[in-house]
Amino acid sequence: MATAQIDDAPAAMIDRVASLLESFVGQRPLTLAEIARRSHLPRSSAHRILQRLVELGWVERNDFKYALGFRMFELGSQFTRQRSVHRAALPIMTELHRRTGLTAHLSMLTGAEILHLERVGIAPGYAAEWATGARQSAVLTAAGRAMLAELPEAEWPELSFPGPITPYSIHTAALLDRDLERIRDRGGVAIDAQGSALGITAVAAAIENGGAGAQFAFSLSGATRTLRVDAAIAEVRTAAATVWRVAAGVPPLRPRPVLVRRG
Known part of the structure; x- marks a missing residue:
């Protein structure tokens, strides 16, 4: 059982990140509350993931709003x-x-x-x-x-x-x-x-x-x-x-x- 939980953890985290990133599709910059609602994630989880994505350059933050960052643009290009x-x-x-x-x-x-x-x-x-x-x-x-x-x-x-x-x-x-x-x-x-x-x-x-x-x-x-x-x-x-x-x-x-x- 422990092994199954360990194996499932990375997949679950990837699903959360994917859900969060998909919340930006076709959208203007979003607040944390809007991202949490659109991605169906708890506000605390969304905030933690966003902080890491900002550090990596996948998401950028301006005041209290978030948008896709330059790294996403580079990968898409x-x-x-x-x-x-x-x-x-x-x-x-x-x-x-x-x-x-x-x-x-x-x-x-x-x-x-x-x-x-x-x-x-x-x-x-x-x-x-x-x-x-x-x-x-x-x-x-x-x-x-x-x-x-x-x-x-x-x-x-x-x-x-x-x-x-x-x-x-x-x-x-x-x-x-x-x-x-x-x-x-x-x-x-x-x-x-x-x-x-x-x-x-x-x-x-x-x-x-x-x-x-x-x-x-x-x-x-x-x-x-x-x-x-x-x-x-x-x-x-x-x-x-x-x-x-x-x-x-x-x-x-x-x-x-x-x-x-x-x-």
């Missing part, structure tokens, strides 16, 4: 951006796969790994590692290293270096540093030639995020013997820039008019 990037990327990925035959991935940096949010095309290498929803080590992948190259080192997650999967894998900090220099010299494009799987080359570019929110990358991969690296570099660079523009709502660039001199 990150979620909205993730969805907008996904919507912007999918048609571009589909068109690139149709035109090149290469496999396109949209990936996100999460800790020391990348998470594949979307894939268009047959999975290269081992299907389980390249499937939508699968994770791979950031240091072992072109997408992961493209995103790391865009981040100041102080903002890196705590990286791990798994043993090399192939003789070409990045598996030490020194190898990573040298590869990141090459990526920056290449204008932000990362190339992984058989480092994640023998016979597979991936080319990736980070998607601009305006200095906030999650990190995303666009990549193309295919058989090393047939993938044209120079062409893939141009494709991922253009695709990553286009995804950013569409997701951010930036109008496409218009070509400059060509002045024709009449004789």
